[in-house]
Amino acid sequence: MAYKHESVERLVKAIFAHAGSDDREASIIARHLVEANLVGHDSHGVIRVPSYIDWMGKGQVVANQHASVVFENDAIAVIDGNFGFGQVVGEEAMEIGIAKAKKSGVAVTALRNAGHIGRIGDWALMATDQKLISVHWVNTSGAGILVAPFGGSDRRLSANPMAAGIPVDGGEPIVMDLSTCVIAEGKIKVALNKGVEVPENAIIDGHGNPTRDPNAFYADPVGAILPIAGHKGYALSVVCEVLAGALSGGHCSHPDNPNAKGVTNGMFTLLLDPAKFVGGSAYAEEMERFVKWVKASPPITPGGEILMPGDPESRTKADRLANGLPLDDKTWNQLLDTAGQVGLSQAEIMELVA
Amino acid sequence: MIHVDYQKLRGLVQDVFERAGCNRDEAERIGRYLVESNLAGHDSHGVIRVPRYVNWLKEGKVVANQTPEVAMDTDVITVVDGKSGFGQSVGPFAVQMGIDKAKKNGASIVAIRNSGHLGRIGDWAEMAAAAGQISIHFVNTTGLGMLVAPFGGAERRMSTNPIAIGVPREGTWPLILDFATSIVAEGKCLVALSGGKPLPKGALIDGDGTLTEDPLVIYGKFDSSQPLDNRSGSGAIRAMGEHKGSGLSIMCEFLGGALTRGGAAQKDENKLLNGMLSIFMSIEAFDAGHFFGDEVKRYVDFVKTAKPAAGVDEVLLPGEPEMISRAKRKAEGVPLTENAWESILETARAVGVPESDLKGLEV
Structure with missing residues (x-):
């Protein structure tokens, strides 16, 4: 299900404001979390709200510092x-x-x-x-x-x-x-919530054996994530x-x-500050030349494309700004539950996400 | 495999470069740094490079006894133009400037451009660590070393672009991270081609997009009578860790190439020039409370005591394999394949090292 990013941001801001953040802080938190969803890094997006509120309640993160x-x-x-x-x-x-x-x-x-x-x-x-x-x-x-x-x-x-x-x-x-x-923990959580496997060679279970089951990561004894590139x-x-x-x-x-x-x-x-290192436009010209040149490497897969770091994020953002934030039901319901816990009424929630 | 005494090997390499035109100090440094790579177990950056270095010197692609130019000099920034001098001379010159400024100002940045091959980048991290400083290094080449395909691509666009980071510790050896952002450094392809350690599976990609570990896709052909040319193959080395290593490698091009003004990788370069962006930090400047040393020690103990994976004796720290190798090779000699040793001796003869000096070097 896709949600308007403005609505999600309003809801998240209200959750933090109710939990004790001042207005500015609540806005900043909401903006950053929703931005992570917009660029496609769902693992660092609003899926984190319940944990944040939990930590706040336990004094593990302190409001208005x-x-x-x-x-x-x-x-x-x-x-x-x-x-x-x-x-x-x-x-x-x-x-x-x-x-x-x-x-x-x-x-x-x-x-x-x-x-x-x-x-x-x-x-x-x-x-x-x-x-x-x-x-x-x-x-x-x-x-x-x-x-x-x-x-x-x-x-x-x-x-x-x-x-x-x-x-x-x-x-x-x-x-x-x-x-x-190999993968951020948030991505294992997303897989767990969606009920899908994690990629190969990403995690080991509590006994050190390779596995693709996100449940094995949270079992007793707990599993571990592997570092990239050994x-x-x-x-x-x-x-x-x-x-x-x-x-x-x-x-x-x-x-x-x-x-x-x-x-x-x-x-x-x-x-x-590149302007302090290189006079004139040499730096910018060099960047432009190199980016063009890298992008011209023939793709491995027919019809493929070489992307610059950051390209997938800016494209996802354009798409999600236009078409809304896709959130799985579990994540969305957790968000609504958290809103209820911090004292937002059903009517207030409805109004925020309208 | 042939084993050569490391001190005699240093002496031989020094002699070769003195005869090839380097002054005594420079030749001594080249001998010391190349053999140090072998001692550390990084054979790809060791004396296997001697024939190529001598060829480049003859062809004017690297300049003996060059004085680097300081192109910019503030309290915290140094830009050094190596003017194609030997990396073993440009490197220590620039790194020392960075260390001196960080000692005074807490941190400093050094941007090196147009340096001859800077060798094993861990050397520069070790030099800073010996001065009690943390350092971080991003390296590129202007194009001759262009061997790595971007993630999703099948053609060369980047160099093997190493990153090195050094962290000194009190009373013991420093932690040294030092790796190519490609799955393997080019030197490891050279080693594999000359009969040494084979490459990991799928480390390379052929021009048609097939994964392979055959170094011929880099060199095209192997004819011992011809100098090897890494531009002859149609394939490329793959970036480490899929898109993540590809991203790190591209950053090396911008930091080591574009920002230093040495240039990011491009086609048709015919000499190997490195760019390097380094940051140096004095620990005391950050650590007024003298917390750092104890925390590193505590954390290192925590990592070392992880239960080893099946088939592994011990969890090692960054820099530890190099420490182990150094001790072993100092005692047992530097192992070289017959091909590699023969080509070094050939080069030594060609620059006039007398036959009598080539005897008795093996352990």
Whole structure:
């Protein structure tokens, strides 16, 4: 079933406003979650609302918090998210980094103790909107431990996404956004809700055997997700833990961390201003040339097309803006249940989603 | 397989490059870095490259004793033009500038363009780690190394575009991530072609879109009397991790190529030039509370104690296979295939290394 994105956004905003977020915070959370659905990353979209509300009730994420700077100079900033909503403290941390990069040409920010910061591609887009290049490494401090190390058979790493954004003059930015494991946990949840199998070579069961059954992932003992590309994805994931976890002053994934029960993210961000590196239009011309050239690689499948990182997302967004957000019944009903739990009446819900 | 004493191998490589026109310091660095790759187990970036390096020097595609030009120099940004000098000279020059600035300002960025082959990128991460700094490196070539198909494509559009990241640890060896964003580096195709370790299944794609592991799709033919040309094949190497590695590789082209102004990969380049974007970070600048070292130690212990998968003895950390290899090869000698060793000796003879110096190198 497809829903108008405006209606879903109104409903999500109302849910957070009722749960204790101020108006601005509720808007920011709703905007980011719906944006993830619009670009097709359903695993990071409104499917998360019930967990967010649950965490809020348990004090694992705190309403109406703001980012505070622990240390800064012209090029770097260490920022504490104070366990506030990632959508809010993430934006604030990015604003700090963007201002520094515009001044110095370079900025490195290390954000710790942020609530779930959602789809990392959002932060890359925030940089490309300002004509900056960005690269992001993300970890969680404990609740998201899901991934087995290369050669290991139980969970030791988080899904640890990386993202990068490249601004393109007069065109769509190029945005890479990936988790360093084969699939994000949200995608296993989507498969579980839809009752379908996960792709091959993506997860192992609690005994270390390959499986395609999403139920095996949540069984006792729990399964684990495999890192992308074997030892390479494993190494990238370890680096996410070190940069976003340890260097930020937050924590690397560990079940004994004090904040391991709720998702607490760390994000390490590198921002670069290409205008400070390359004079004139050389950078833009080089980008244009290379993109054309890559897209001209003959497709493997007849009628296929070579896409740039970010192309699938911008196409999905155009489609969903026009045709609505497809949400499965289970996700939609969970959303309505959550709305009821935070005190929205049936009539109010009906009015919001009308 | 032939085993060569690593110190003697360094000496031989140094001698070859001194005779080929490099000054003593540069020749020493080339010998040291190439043999270091072999010690680390990255044979693809080791002395197997000697014949090609010497050919490039003769053809003027790499310039001996070149002085890199600092094209931009702020508190936190350094842009270095390698002017086709040896990567083993341009690399340490630029990396040292990055380390010095990060020591002062917390972080710094170095953009290198037009460098000769920068070799094993882990070297640069290790150099920063030895100075107590975290570093991250994105690398591309301007086109000669173009070997990798974009996700969904069957034709070469990117280079093998390595990424390296180094994290120093207190009192022990640093964590070093160092890999090509392709399933294998080109050197591994060379190794497979000369009878060494075979390639993983489906690591390559033929020009018609079929998955394969036959290195001939890269080189076209194998004739030991002819120098190998990786442009002769119709196929390509595939990106690691499907669309994810393809995305990382494209980012290397933009960061290492477009931003440095060295250029992203293009057709018909006839010399190997690397671009590299590096970031250096002083841990102290971020870590006033002295939290980092303990947290890394705690986390490393957590990862190491994961129950090993079936058939695996031990979960290894990034950089650990290299540590193990280094100890073993220092003791037992550097293993080289007969083809590889013979072509190195050929090159040594051609630049005038006396026959007597080519004896007694094997363990």
